[in-house]
Amino acid sequence: MLNVEGLTKEFGGVVAVNDLSFEVREKQIKSIIGPNGAGKTTLFNLLTGLLPPSRGRISFLDTNICGLRPHVIARMGVSRSFQNVEIFDNMSILENVMLGRHCRTSCGAVSIALRRRKAVKEEALIREEALRQIEAVGLDADPHSSPAALPFGKRRLVEFARALATSPRLLLLDEPASGLNMRETEQVAQLIRKIRDSGVTVMLVEHDMSVVMEISDDVLVMDYGTKIAEGKPREVQKNREVIARYLGRSNEYAKNPKP
Amino acid sequence: MHSFSITLQYIFTGIAVGSIYAMVALGFNIIYNCTGIINFAQGEFVMLGGMFMITLTTTWKLPSLVAFPIAVALVVLVGVGFERIAIHPLKSPSVLVLIMITIAGSILIKGVAMFAWGKEPCYLPHFSSETPINFLGATILPQNLWILGCLAAVVIVLAWFFNRTLVGKAMRACAHNRDAARLVGINVKQMVTLSFALSAAIGAVAGIVITPIILMDYQRGAMLALKGFGAAILGGLGSGPGAVVAGLLIGVLESLGAGYISSHYKDAIALVVLLGVLFIRPAGLLGSAEIQRLKKF
Amino acid sequence: MKKHVPLALFVVIVMGLPVLLKNPYYIGALVFVGIYSLITISLSLVLGYAGQISLGHAAFYGIGAYTSGLLTTRWHVSPWFALACSMVITGILAYAIGKPVLKLRGHYLAMATLGLGEIVYIFFNSAVDLTAGPSGFGQIPRLAIGGLVFKDDIRFYYLVWFTVAVLLALVLNIINSRIGRALRSIHGSETAANAMGVNTASYKIQIFVFSAVISAVAGGYYAHFVTFISPTTFDANTSILLVTMVIVGGMSNVWGAVLGAALLGTLPEYLRRFGDYDILVYGAIMMVIMMFAPGGLVSLAGLVKQKFVGNLSREPAA
Ligand SMILES: Nc1ncnc2c1ncn2[C@@H]1O[C@H](COP(=O)(O)OP(=O)(O)OP(=O)(O)O)[C@@H](O)[C@H]1O
Ligand SMILES: [Mg+2]
Secondary structure (H helix, E strand, O other): EEEEEEEEEEEEEEEEEEEEEEEEEEOOEEEEEOOOOOOOOHHHHHHHOOOOOEEEEEOOOOOOOOOOHHHHHHHHEEEEEEOOOOOOOOOHHHHHHHHHHHHOOOHHHHHHOOOOHHHHHHHHHHHHHHHHHHHOOOOOOOOOOOOOOOOHHHHHHHHHHHHOOOOEEEEEEEEEOOOOOHHHHHHHHHHHHHHOOOOOOEEEEEEOHHHHHHHOOEEOOOOOOOEEEEEEHHHHHHHHHHHHHHHHHHHHHOOOOOO | HHHHEEEHHHHHHHHHHHHHHHHHHHHHHHHHHHHHOOOHHHHHHHHHHHHHHHHHHHHHHHHHHHHHHHHHHHHHHHHHHHHHHOOOOOOOOOOOHHHHHHHHHHHHHHHHHHHHHOOOEEEEOOOOOOOOOEEEEEEEEHHHHHHHHHHHHHHHHHHHHHHHHHHHHHHHHHHHOOOOHHHHHHHHHHHHHHHHHHHHHHHHHHHHHHHHHHEEEOHHHHHHHHHHHHHHHHHOOHHHHHHHHHHHHHHHHHHHHHOOOOOOOOOHHHHHHHHHHHOOOOOOOOOOOEEEEEEEO | HHHHHHHHHHHHHHHHHHHHHOHHHHHHHEEEEEHHHHHHHHHHHHHOOHHHHHHHOHHHHHHHHHEEEEEEEOOOOOOOOHHHHHHHHHHHHHHHHHHHHOOOOHHHHHHHHHHHHHHHEEEHHHHHHHOOOOHHHHHOOOEEEOOEOOHHHHHHHHHHHHHHHHHEEEEHHHHOOHHHHHHHHHOHHHHHHHOOOOHHHHHHHHHHHHHHHHHHHHHHHOOOOOOEEHHHHOOOHHHHHHHHHHHOOOOHHHHHHHHHHHHHHHHHHHHHHHHHHHHHHHHHHHHHHHHHOHHHHHHHHHHHHHHHHHHHHOOOOO
16 A cells, blocks of 8 residues: 655755665554664655655555645545654643544534534534544543643553544554553554554554564564565564664663663 | 945945944844844843943943943843843743743833933944044944944954853853753853853943944834844854854945935835845855754744 | 633623723723734734744734725725725735745744834835825724714724624634644644644644734724824834733633733723833733743633642542
8 A cells, every 4th residue: 555666865964764665565564673763763754744755756545645745645544653752732632632633524714613513513523533532542531631741651642542533544653662661562562453453554663672573564674774674573583684783783782781 | 426435335334233233143143052042132232231331421421441341241230130030940931931031021121221211312422533534435434433343352252252262162062052061061051141141241332332323212222133133044043153244234235225225114124134034045144054953943 | 501601701791891881981991902802812823822923913903904094094995895905905915924934933933023013014104105104194984884883982892892702702613623723733743733634834824814814803993993093003012012912811712812902901001100111010011921820811710720629629539
C-alpha cells in the first residue's frame, strides 16, 4: 500500500535519509530500526508531509503523495504518533481525541455557528467515536480532565487514541515504547497488534528490540539514512552487517552505558 | 543647490538618524541573543537617556561630560531594575507573556516619564557649536558628527567586550547555547541581567546624542524602537555588524524617501522595509539563512 | 440546556443594566465597552484559541470606521450599506495582510502586526485628501432602522449589545466544535495539528479575517455612534489596549474577553481623577496580571472554583 522509491532528504550538508526504497504491504507491521540519528523520525516526517523530500517518490494507495501538504495526507489515511508525544495540553483528553476526528468530518462554520441539526449530530458522532477510541486504547482517566497532569505512559495512550480517531489506513508510531516501564511496554505491544488486527497497517520505529522482534512482520534497518537490511525479524537478526553496525553497537552500549 | 549636493544632504541626515537606529538595533540584539526576548521597552531606554541628560544638564546644571555617564548609569539602573522585577522571577514564560510584559514595562516607563517631564518636547543644547560645516555643497551639523562618533565608540566597545573580555565571551556562549553555557558554569541569569544593562546603556547613549536634534518627549521612544527593530531584522536578528549596516541603510533610505517621495510617509518607509524583509527573507540581508532560529519562537 | 445558562444570564444583565444605571453618562461608557467587546471576543479567537499574536487590530477597527464614515459622508451611501462595505473591504485587506503575516510566529508576528498597524495609522494621518488627516472629520450620519434612528446612547446601547450577544452565541457554538478544537490545536502544537489533518494555515487566515471583519463592524459602530473620527482613536495604543483587555480577562475564554473589555473599558471612568496618568495604572495592571496570572482573571475564578468544588467532591472519598 505504501511504496517508497529513492527517497532522499538533505539538511544543508547532512543527508538524513539517503536514497531509501522500500514497500509496506497492507495489514502488516513494518518496523524501522537503526541507531540514534539514523533518520527514522525524518522518514516519518517525509511520509506525513511535514517535511518536503529533496528527491524521491512516495506513493500511498497508488497515488503520489510527495509534495502534498500534511493535512491532505492525513485525510488520505496516514496518521502518526510523535517521538516526544505531541498532544494538546490546552484541551481536555476527550477534546484531544475528538480533534483526531477532524479530518473525517466536514461541517462548516456556518452550520456550526447556527447549530444546524447536521452539525449537532456530527458533533455527537465525533464524541462517541472519541470515547470509543479512548476505551479501545485502554486509557482509564477522566476524559474531561487535562492531559497535562497525566503520567507519560498515559499521555502516549492519548496520542494513540487521537491517531486512531482519524480512522487511518496506515499508522506511523515513533518509538511508542520509549520511556515506558515493562508492563506498559507489553500493553503497547498488545495494542499495536490489536490495531493491526483491526485492519490498520502499522509502521513502527522502536529501539526496544524485544518489542520489534516480537510483533513485526518485516523489519527495515537504517543507518546514516541508508537501508542496510530488510526482511523478516529472524533474518535481520542474523544479518552480519546489522550485527556489526547496529546490534553490536548497542551491545557495546549495554556494556558501557555511560555515553 | 545642485541635485547632487541635495542628495548628499539627505544622505548625511540619513546617516545620523540611521546611527540611532543602529544603536537601538544593537540593543535589541544583545537582549535577544542572550534571552530570545524582543524587548519592546527598548525605545523607552532611548527616551530616558535623553530625558535624564536634559534634567542633569539644564536643571542640575552639570557639565555635559559629567552628566553623560550619570544619565547612562541611571538608564542602566532602570533597565536592570525592570529585568530584576518583571522578568527575572518568571519561570518558563510564553512568548506572549514576555511580549506583554515588556510592553507593560514600556507603558510604565512612558507613564513615569510623562509624570516627571510632562508632555511637551524637551530641549537639549547641541554638544558643540550649531554652525553647520560645509562639505561638497552639503552641510553637516557638528551634532551629527557626535552621533556618528558615539556609534563608532559603541561598536568598538562592544567588539572589545564580546571578543576580548571573559564576561563578554560568556555572554556570547549564552547566545550560542544557553544550556551548554549553564553546564560549563556560566551564570545564565546574571548574563540576562547584564544584557539588559548593556542594552539599556546603548539605548541611553543613543537617546542622549539624538535629543539635541529631534527634541525628546515621553512617547518618542516607540517609533525609534520600531524602526530600530526594522534595522535589527534587516541586518539579521542577532547580528551585530548587520544591525549597524542595516540601521544606517534604513536611515538613509528614510531620509531619501522623505526628500524625494513624501515626507508624510517618512515613518512608513522603515516599516515597509521591516515588513518586506519579514515576508521575503526573515533571516535578514546579512543574517545566515538559518530559518531554524525562527522556528524556536 | 445547561450550556445556554451563561448566555441567558448575560442577556438578562445587559437588558437590565440601563434600568439600574439611570445616569446616561454610564450608558455612553457601556456603549464603548460593547464596541470593545466585539473586537476582544473575536480577537480572543485569534490570540487565545489559535495562539496568534496581533498587535495591529486597531488598524482593522480604524479601516472599518473610516470606510463606513467616508462612504456615508462623502458619497452619501446609506449607513447600513456602508457598514457592509467596510466589512467586505476590511476582510479583503485582512486576507491580503494575513497571507504573508501569519507565516510568522511569536515576536516576528507581533512586530509585523504592530508595524502594519502603524502603517495604517500613518496612512490615516497622511492621506489628507481622503481622510482629512490628523484632525479627522465629523457629521457621520447615524444608523437607523426604518424610522428608528439610533441617536441617543440608550438606543445605541441596545444595538451594540444585541450585536455582542449574537456574536457571543455564534462564537460559543464555534469554540465547542470541530473548528474550535482545530483552532486550539494550532496553539497547542502546529505540527501535530497538521499531522492530524488540520489545515492550520487556512484556519489561521480564516480566523484572522473573521476577527478583522468583526473589528470593522466595531469600527463602523464607533463612527456612526460618535459621528466623528480621527486617527488617534486607532493608534498602536488602542491595539495594545485591545490585546490587554483580552489577556487581563483571560485569553482562552471568550467570557474573559468581555470581562476584560468591561474592566479596562470603564477604567478611565474610575481613574478620571488621575487624569492623564491612567497610563501608569494600565501598565501596572498589565504587568501584574502577566506576571502572576497569565491566564487572566477568568483563570483566577476557575482556580477558586476548582479549590472549592474540588475540595467538596474530594472529601467524601478521603
Ligand atoms: N529539521 C532538521 N534540520 C537539520 N537537521 C535535522 C533536522 N531533523 C533531523 N536532522 C538531522 O537528521 C539526522 C536524522 O535525524 P532523525 O531525528 O531522523 O534520527 P532518528 O533516527 O529519529 O534518531 P532517534 O533514534 O534519536 O530518534 C540527524 O543527524 C539530525 O541531526
Ligand atoms: Mg527519532
